[in-house]
Amino acid sequence: MDWVRDFYSTTGGWWGAAEARITDRDRRRVALIHAHRGNARPGRVLELGSGYGATAAATAQAGHTVTAVEVSDRADFAARFARDTAPGSLVVLKEDFYAVRLPGRFDVVCYWNGFGVGSDADQRRLLARIGDEWLTPDGVALVDVANPFVWAGWDGDEEHRLPRPELGYHHELYERTSFDPVTCTAVDTWWSATDPTQRISQRLRCYTPADLSLLLTGTGLVLDRITVGDRTSAPTASPGLPELLREQHEYLAVLRREAGRA
CATH class of the missing domain: 3.40.50.150 (Vaccinia Virus protein VP39)
Structure with a gap:
């Protein structure tokens, strides 16, 4: 972890x-x-x-x-x-x-x-x-x-989030969600538009x-x-x-x- x-x-x-x-x-x-x-x-x-x-x-x-x-x-x-x-x-x-x-x-x-x-x-x-x-x-x-029912339905989804500085969001970000049906684990991966090679993920057992x-x-x-x-x-x-x-x-x-x- x-x-x-x-x-x-x-x-x-x-x-x-x-x-x-x-x-x-x-x-x-x-x-x-x-x-x-x-x-x-x-x-x-x-x-x-x-x-x-x-x-x-x-x-x-x-x-x-x-x-x-x-x-x-x-x-x-x-x-x-x-x-x-x-x-x-x-x-x-x-x-x-x-x-x-x-x-x-x-x-x-x-x-x-x-x-x-x-x-x-x-x-x-x-x-x-x-x-x-x-x-x-x-x-x-x-x-x-x-x-797990909802997270499985999000498998493969991608989002592009633009900055909204008036609300306090200053970064342009991308998110990709995947779901492993064998381990029942959701993987939520994020990266910044300024550095797309550096990706970070959280893993959540459902x-x-x-x-x-x-x-x-x-x-x-x-x-x-x-x-x-x-x-x-x-x-x-x-x-x-x-x-x-x-x-x-x-x-x-x-x-x-x-x-x-x-």
């Missing part, structure tokens, strides 16, 4: 001026925390792969005590948010969440838009840390999972809800519910849910500690 720090640092440099801000997406994520936790009382929240820190800041502004962990240079953008998080608080750690040591447990652990980096063994190792080290017994973990349930075996976590778009359901098929899974490139997995887990 040596590519992770470089990919997100480079793309953060391209897009940070435009995207390092709190938007409705961040506020919707806070609403999901409250909905799946069952209340809006202040609690301890851990956000993994926190990027620019916008969602972490919005969570703190809702009253929570937030610890955010981000390995790439995107974490440098979060300093501006840490100064304005009342009535809660925000601490940003520029560290690898596979190695970081954190005191205490958390009522909520979030991983927005990033799960699937690395192998199945890597995912299990992270999930085991969430279940065994970080989550309180009655806590909830919220994890965005890449949806999981159906059934595959995710199998992945969770032995991690101390179970799949409680999934949220697809605006619909929350049990992790079994229900009327309309297969169509939603084909429209959304990711779904939110709601995870809880396995009953009887010490």
Whole structure:
């Protein structure tokens, strides 16, 4: 996973001026925390792969005590948010969440838009840390999972993105998406028009809800519910849910500690 720090640092440099801000997406994520936790009382929240820190800041502004962990240079953008998080608080750690040591447990652990980096063994190792080290017994973990149905449909797609300096986008970029049906992995490749020989890619392992349930075996976590778009359901098929899974490139997995887990 040596590519992770470089990919997100480079793309953060391209897009940070435009995207390092709190938007409705961040506020919707806070609403999901409250909905799946069952209340809006202040609690301890851990956000993994926190990027620019916008969602972490919005969570703190809702009253929570937030610890955010981000390995790439995107974490440098979060300093501006840490100064304005009342009535809660925000601490940003520029560290690898596979190695970081954190005191205490958390009522909520979030991983927005990033799960699937690395192998199945890597995912299990992270999930085991969430279940065994970080989550309180009655806590909830919220994890965005890449949806293979949509990513497979994007195989071979290419995009040309022109600069929009009025919005903070200053680079002319190209993107190509491919999907490996054997490993169920999406590969998202980017390059700058000024240097087309230097290409960077992110690789995201995609999981159906059934595959995710199998992945969770032995991690101390179970799949409680999934949220697809605006619909929350049990992790079994229900009327309309297969169509939603084909429209959304990711779904939110709601995870809880396995009953009887010490």
